[in-house]
Amino acid sequence: MIDRSAPRKLAAELRAQFEAQGAVPVEPPFLLPAETLLDLYGEDIRGRAYVTSDPARGEMFMRPDFTVPVVEMHMAQGAEPARYTYAGEVFRRQEENPDRAIEYLQVGYEVFDRADPVGAEAEVFARIASALKPMGLKAVTGDIGLLRAAIEGLETTDRRKAALLRHIWHPRRFRALLDRFSGRAPVPAARAALLNAADPLANAGPMIGLRSAAEIEDRITALKEDAATAPLSERELELIEALLDVRETVPFALEQLRDLAVDLPAINGAVDRMAARGAALEKLGVSLDTLEFEATYGRTSMEYYDGFVFGLIAEDRPDLPPVASGGRYDALTSKLGQGREIPAVGGVIRPGLVLDLGGLS
Amino acid sequence: MTIKIGVPSKGRLMEKTFDWFAERGVSLSRAGSEREYAGKVEGIEGVELVLLSAGEIPRELSAGRIHLGVTGQDLIREKLSQWDQRVEELAELGFGQADLIIAVPQVWVDVDTLEDLDAVSAAFRAEHGFRLRIATKYHRLVREYLKEHGVADYQLVDSQGATEGTIKNLTAESVADITSSGETLRANHLKILSDALVLRSQATLFKARGLKLSDEDRATRTELLKKLGVWN
Numbered sequence: 001m002i003d004r005s006a007p008r009k010l011a012a013e014l015r016a017q018f019e020a021q022g023a024v025p026v027e028p029p030f031l032l033p034a035e036t037l038l039d040l041y042g043e044d045i046r047g048r049a050y051v052t053s054d055p056a057r058g059e060m061f062m063r064p065d066f067t068v069p070v071v072e073m074h075m076a077q078g079a080e081p082a083r084y085t086y087a088g089e090v091f092r093r094q095e096e097n098p099d100r101a102i103e104y105l106q107v108g109y110e111v112f113d114r115a116d117p118v119g120a121e122a123e124v125f126a127r128i129a130s131a132l133k134p135m136g137l138k139a140v141t142g143d144i145g146l147l148r149a150a151i152e153g154l155e156t157t158d159r160r161k162a163a164l165l166r167h168i169w170h171p172r173r174f175r176a177l178l179d180r181f182s183g184r185a186p187v188p189a190a191r192a193a194l195l196n197a198a199d200p201l202a203n204a205g206p207m208i209g210l211r212s213a214a215e216i217e218d219r220i221t222a223l224k225e226d227a228a229t230a231p232l233s234e235r236e237l238e239l240i241e242a243l244l245d246v247r248e249t250v251p252f253a254l255e256q257l258r259d260l261a262v263d264l265p266a267i268n269g270a271v272d273r274m275a276a277r278g279a280a281l282e283k284l285g286v287s288l289d290t291l292e293f294e295a296t297y298g299r300t301s302m303e304y305y306d307g308f309v310f311g312l313i314a315e316d317r318p319d320l321p322p323v324a325s326g327g328r329y330d331a332l333t334s335k336l337g338q339g340r341e342i343p344a345v346g347g348v349i350r351p352g353l354v355l356d357l358g359g360l361s
Numbered sequence: 362m363t364i365k366i367g368v369p370s371k372g373r374l375m376e377k378t379f380d381w382f383a384e385r386g387v388s389l390s391r392a393g394s395e396r397e398y399a400g401k402v403e404g405i406e407g408v409e410l411v412l413l414s415a416g417e418i419p420r421e422l423s424a425g426r427i428h429l430g431v432t433g434q435d436l437i438r439e440k441l442s443q444w445d446q447r448v449e450e451l452a453e454l455g456f457g458q459a460d461l462i463i464a465v466p467q468v469w470v471d472v473d474t475l476e477d478l479d480a481v482s483a484a485f486r487a488e489h490g491f492r493l494r495i496a497t498k499y500h501r502l503v504r505e506y507l508k509e510h511g512v513a514d515y516q517l518v519d520s521q522g523a524t525e526g527t528i529k530n531l532t533a534e535s536v537a538d539i540t541s542s543g544e545t546l547r548a549n550h551l552k553i554l555s556d557a558l559v560l561r562s563q564a565t566l567f568k569a570r571g572l573k574l575s576d577e578d579r580a581t582r583t584e585l586l587k588k589l590g591v592w593n
Contacts, residue, residue: 042492043517044508046500095442166483166513173511176476190473190555197470205467205550209528211481215488219471219481 010351011087014107018085028069034059062091081113110346121308122280128347137312142297145307146270153266169303183231239264246295253293304332324349363409367430370412377456407581422569423447435562448567451591457564459539464551482514496520496533503537506559525549
């Protein structure tokens, strides 16, 4: 039997603390329509979340996190700026790690505020970090916004940039695309044959399925245009790699990024923003000298977190997931809101892990 | 007690399994009539034959209701999470070869690799407003494979049979299925992606792991495995 009373009590205390700091408590539903989550995360979500169903509503997911229902509540009825807090169970399939918890509590703090984005980021981080201060956790931050800015600044076609941005959270496919666009990977034989064919659709067999001849022809045109596009330069690839390698405390990371920005001016705005965030964090009493920065932090585990991200980690327990994590997820709200811009940043604490690690006293 | 061995109850897979055992001095046969799913074992004492659908053998092994079983590697990997913790492969039997592949219409001349499938999925979603559908019964295997290879914007739709027909019937754009010769695919105007072999599978003898056996049963199992030449 899991002891639920202690984590529940801690979760309630943390939520009360966030409430006292001005957040409105909310109680999102347990069951979420599957379609929304599948549209956002694709089939992969089936490997992480439990699915159930009924004949009238179809497939439903047991909430794997609070982000989607909180955003939906905010979009339906929230005025900005808004601050929300919640506490409750989330449910995660753990096929690959059967020792990890399949249900656990999360306490969250979310801010929707478009007036002062870096201020909101600093606020979320500082509130969560200060709630967990007695634990002496290591804080790691990152910023996917730098990589986004670097991609947007590449000297190449919009189509290639869109392909890279689409796979920013899938490092393996991202790498394969960079290799393709730079000419590091050879053109596959079938692709070369297609590009050289006088009439590619001759002898191709009957048209079957929903994808039309026009769609096939459009892609062939796009592939031909792409083949005629100059490859990404080695210089640009090296700069992207250097950017992905930045791993320092915040002040040193900023220095490295400023150096990189000399050759990669597209990231200047993102670096300025990181500097402004640092100033906002210091104003809230966070020391930057011990705050770690990793350019790729959260890249594989936090899809749709597209700017500032953070995690609070028990350094002597690498076997455990972060005790708290969060960041900016404008990409998610924009997709959920079908293009509506709803700046959002938030974070969650896992009270169960707090207690496993000795609690807050 | 006895050692129970699960074997597919039908067709060529059953016959070939019987042949494989017979070549090693263990005679398996159906008891009584063609319709009866009871079995007979000769050549060793204390072993019982259980005839089951190949698809149920993974579950029965995992639950410990049978001690040994013959089924495809594809079914073990699809139906058991962390399969290698639950069963051990003792021997590939050299028949029942089947590759789990991903196929698209032949007329998709612009698609030959996973990279193409991924790019087309993005364009298809933008054009049609829903994710490109891949029909399969191997949900877990295909999902894990596509995740590992960074393919996005697709969805899996369930198809328990006649999967190759789903594209013509407009219920899917692509299929992920088992093929041995590829003939059915060609007949349905489909082609296999050149770099997307999800799994190579054949009929395999598996042992359930972590069973509590009596000394007597353990000795029987050892004797059987030695006779079959798979004891190590």
